[in-house]
Amino acid sequence: xxxxxxxxxxxxxxxxxxxxxxxxxxxxxxxxxxxxxxxxxxxxxxxxxxxxxxxxxxxxxxxxxxxxxxxxxxxxxxxxxxxxxxxxxxxxxxxxxxxxxxxxxxxxxxxxxxxxxxxxxxxxxxxxxxxxxxxxxxxxxxxxxxxxxxxxxxxxxxxxxxxxxxxxxxxxxxxxxxxxxxxxxxxxxxxxxxxxxxxxxxxxxxxx
Amino acid sequence: xxxxxxxxxxxxxxxxxxxxxxxxxxxxxxxxxxxxxxxxxxxxxxxxxxxxxxxxxxxxxxxxxxxxxxxxxxxxxxxxxxxxxxxxxxxxxxxxxxxxxxxxxxxxxxxxxxxxxxxxxxxxxxxxxxxxxxxxxxxxxxxxxxxxxxxxxxxxxxxxxxxxxxxxxxxxxxxxxxxxxxxxxxxxxxxxxxxxxxxxxxxxxxxx
Amino acid sequence: xxxxxxxxxxxxxxxxxxxxxxxxxxxxxxxxxxxxxxxxxxxxxxxxxxxxxxxxxxxxxxxxxxxxxxxxxxxxxxxxxxxxxxxxxxxxxxxxxxxxxxxxxxxxxxxxxxxxxxxxxxxxxxxxxxxxxxxxxxxxxxxxxxxxxxxxxxxxxxxxxxxxxxxxxxxxxxxxxxxxxxxxxxxxxxxxxxxxxxxxxxxxxxxx
Numbered sequence: 001x002x003x004x005x006x007x008x009x010x011x012x013x014x015x016x017x018x019x020x021x022x023x024x025x026x027x028x029x030x031x032x033x034x035x036x037x038x039x040x041x042x043x044x045x046x047x048x049x050x051x052x053x054x055x056x057x058x059x060x061x062x063x064x065x066x067x068x069x070x071x072x073x074x075x076x077x078x079x080x081x082x083x084x085x086x087x088x089x090x091x092x093x094x095x096x097x098x099x100x101x102x103x104x105x106x107x108x109x110x111x112x113x114x115x116x117x118x119x120x121x122x123x124x125x126x127x128x129x130x131x132x133x134x135x136x137x138x139x140x141x142x143x144x145x146x147x148x149x150x151x152x153x154x155x156x157x158x159x160x161x162x163x164x165x166x167x168x169x170x171x172x173x174x175x176x177x178x179x180x181x182x183x184x185x186x187x188x189x190x191x192x193x194x195x196x197x198x199x200x201x202x203x204x205x206x207x208x
Numbered sequence: 209x210x211x212x213x214x215x216x217x218x219x220x221x222x223x224x225x226x227x228x229x230x231x232x233x234x235x236x237x238x239x240x241x242x243x244x245x246x247x248x249x250x251x252x253x254x255x256x257x258x259x260x261x262x263x264x265x266x267x268x269x270x271x272x273x274x275x276x277x278x279x280x281x282x283x284x285x286x287x288x289x290x291x292x293x294x295x296x297x298x299x300x301x302x303x304x305x306x307x308x309x310x311x312x313x314x315x316x317x318x319x320x321x322x323x324x325x326x327x328x329x330x331x332x333x334x335x336x337x338x339x340x341x342x343x344x345x346x347x348x349x350x351x352x353x354x355x356x357x358x359x360x361x362x363x364x365x366x367x368x369x370x371x372x373x374x375x376x377x378x379x380x381x382x383x384x385x386x387x388x389x390x391x392x393x394x395x396x397x398x399x400x401x402x403x404x405x406x407x408x409x410x411x412x413x414x415x416x
Numbered sequence: 417x418x419x420x421x422x423x424x425x426x427x428x429x430x431x432x433x434x435x436x437x438x439x440x441x442x443x444x445x446x447x448x449x450x451x452x453x454x455x456x457x458x459x460x461x462x463x464x465x466x467x468x469x470x471x472x473x474x475x476x477x478x479x480x481x482x483x484x485x486x487x488x489x490x491x492x493x494x495x496x497x498x499x500x501x502x503x504x505x506x507x508x509x510x511x512x513x514x515x516x517x518x519x520x521x522x523x524x525x526x527x528x529x530x531x532x533x534x535x536x537x538x539x540x541x542x543x544x545x546x547x548x549x550x551x552x553x554x555x556x557x558x559x560x561x562x563x564x565x566x567x568x569x570x571x572x573x574x575x576x577x578x579x580x581x582x583x584x585x586x587x588x589x590x591x592x593x594x595x596x597x598x599x600x601x602x603x604x605x606x607x608x609x610x611x612x613x614x615x616x617x618x619x620x621x622x623x624x
Contacts, residue, residue, distance in 0.1 A: 062406070066413040101372045164517045173381035173589035177388075180593075198478070205482040270614070274621040309580045381589035385596075 010068045012078060013133045015061050019085045020126045022054035026092040027115075027122040034115035037107025039100045051093035058086040073132075073203045080199045085129065087192045088122060095185045102178040110162045110179075114186040117158065121151040121193040128200050138204065145197040155190035159183050218276045220286060221341045223269050227293045228334045230262035234300040235323075235330040242323035245315025247308045259301035266294040281340075281411045288407045293337065295400045296330060303393045310386040318370045318387075322394040325366070329359040329401040336408050349412065353405040363398035367391050426484045428494060429549045431477050435501045436542045438470035442508040443531075443538040450531035453523025455516045467509035474502040489548075489619045496615045501545065503608045504538060511601045518594040526578045526595075530602040533574065537567040537609040544616050554620065561613040571606035575599050 026047055033043045061082040065071065071078055098104075128144035131137035162183050170176045234255055241251045269290040273279065279286055306312075336352035339345035370391050378384045442463055449459045477498040481487065487494055514520075544560035547553030578599050586592045 062410065063413060066410050097368065101368050102375050103372070160513065160517050164519070167518050167590065167594070173593070174375065174384060176590060177381070177385065177593065178375070202478065202482050205479060270618065271621060274618050305576065309576050310583050311580070382583065382592060385589070385593065386583070 010064045010071075012061065012064065012072055015057055015064070016081065016085070016129050016132070019054055019057040019061070019082065020129045022050050022057065023085050023088040023092075024119075024122050024126050026050045026054070026089045027119040030092050030096060031112075031115040031119045033096065033099075034111045035107070038105060039096065044096060044100055047093050047096045051089050054086060054089040058082050074206065077199055077203050077206075081129070081196065081203075084192055084195045084199060085125070088125065088189060088196075091185060091189045091192060092118070095182060095189075098178075098182055098185065102182075104178060104182070108179070110158075110183065111186070113158060114155070114183070117151055117155055118186065118189050118193075121148055121155075121190055124148045124151070125193050125196050128197065132200070132203065135207065141200060141204065145200060148193050148197050152190045152194040155187045159187040218272045218279075220269065220272065220280055223265055223272070224289065224293070224337050224340070227262055227265040227269070227290065228337045230258050230265065231293050231296040231300075232327075232330050232334050234258045234262070234297045235327040238300050238304060239320075239323040239327045241304065241307075242319045243315070246313060247304065252304060252308055255301050255304045259297050262294060262297040266290050282414065285407055285411050285414075289337070289404065289411075292400055292403045292407060293333070296333065296397060296404075299393060299397045299400060300326070303390060303397075306386075306390055306393065310390075312386060312390070316387070318366075318391065319394070321366060322363070322391070325359055325363055326394065326397050326401075329356050329363075329398055332356045332359070333401050333404050336405065340408070340411065343415065346412065349408060353408055356401050356405050360398045360402040363395050367395040426480050426487075428477065428480065428488055431473055431480070432497065432501070432545050432548070435470055435473040435477070435498065436545045438466050438473065439501050439504040439508075440535075440538050440542050442466045442470070442505045443535040446508050446512060447528075447531040447535045449512065449515075450527045451523070454521060455512065460512060460516055463509050463512045467505050470502060470505040474498050490622065493615055493619050493622075497545070497612065497619075500608055500611050500615065501541070504541065504605060504612075507601060507605045507608060508534070511598060511605075514594075514598055514601065518598075520594060520598070524595070526574075526599065527602070529574060530571070530599070533567055533571055534602065534605050534609075537564050537571075537606055540564045540567070541609050541612050544612065548616070548619065551623065557616060557620065561616055564609050564613050568606045568610040571603045575603040 029043060029047050029050065033039060033047075061078065065075060065078055065082075124144040124147045128141045128148070131141040131144070163180060166176055166179055166183075170179070237251060237255050237258065241247060241255075269286065273283060273286055273290075332352040332355045336349045336356070339349040339352070371388060374384055374387055374391075378387070445459060445463050445466065449455060449463075477494065481491060481494055481498075540560040540563045544557045544564070547557040547560070579596060582592055582595055582599075586595070
């Protein structure tokens, strides 16, 4: 009765494509910025804009989800997917803000390494999510998910080595506090990418 | 079949009203306490009691939710709403406990500022949640949600300025650790208030 | 009684038993390790293996959940239960990794105390979860849940006392950073155990 007046189908795939492109832009922007070791106002604003636009797409997805009766896959999976892609962009923006707030201006080799792994992982996330349009992409989606999981393990080990080194050698506690938080945040981005593979895995299984 | 034996309607609104009043009491108590800059045993106990009572209402909501067949809006939304209002009270209680544990006794101007924004935001949360009883409050609920979102942005910027200042000027790392965590927690309260607007927004959309 | 009427397409109980046994192994391993105050490579590897095996059982549960039409209790409760038992094992593994990364090698009386409470709590979690097979365990499940809640309160107070003591007496900020994080993580394990009681409570209520 209620549903009669609601649009009963909606193309969520176009919005997911847009959302995941924003996440990838954020990752690329972060990679460039890390290699320059300088947080200029321009990049800060750019990544803030990307985050804002990504946020709007997420809200569009949530709105359509609440108004749409027939969805391409389970509502909870659509919600979780939009939430987690949003978290990727958010977290990258958070790291860049912290670099500014903590006044970390020199090039940090560890951060360059992390930014590069993050960009690879978000690129694989984009492949997996964009593949969801069609069952024929099953194989390539699975390959992307394996790659994302591999990169999460790589990131885990990177963070552990970096933290052990930091606690061994950094004598200034305030610098230690800054870098510790930034490395942990960087690893969190890879965790969120892995969370995406869980949702994607659930979607594939249910369609199998 | 099973449902025949279950109470099939229950007035969740009364419980939400009670729960959100506890959240507001906690916010008001925190504001008073911040302006005094002293955590006496009395206020500590008072806020602990409020948290405990709020917790009991949350549990009552969860219990009724599991036993009730017909709910005024989606079960998942009722669950999320109760969880997030509970998180507001919890988080305020956590901040006050930390002030005690970290032995932060002097008046901190930043904290007074945060406590004031938090109280404003929780007041708007109370308006939004209490409005859910009737469709005629649609307009005022939306205004409250806009206000909560505005205050979250205010809090975000406040925290960033305070942290930048802290990292620029605080030379004692242990004091820095304490205040950094407290400012971040304070901002988290505003994030949780914003989470409430997402649930409220979903409820409004579904009823539209 | 209820379970009798459901054609159990898949026996989730066996997997939950396995999963909760891994959580308990992790807790026991952590307790031994804390009392030795030495993180040798052997225990580190052992707890890593347990975490990995627990992870695989969690994934098995998620996969079966996505493929099984009729489940012994609500799908969301099965998902939440598997997620939270996994979080217990994960968090214990995280603490042990941190001890290694932060090079915390001496025996810490606080950690021994925490490890002992954690093991008690995870043992009660195991009782509660294993009891879910049959309605006749209702009473003993409830007793386990009460015990888990009691231990969470104990842990809360323990952490507060330990942190207050740390901030009062520890003059080395880097050691303070390490121990603060480890005590907070230890308390988080007890929080996750308490989260299990919420899911278990919901399951019991729905079957009542």
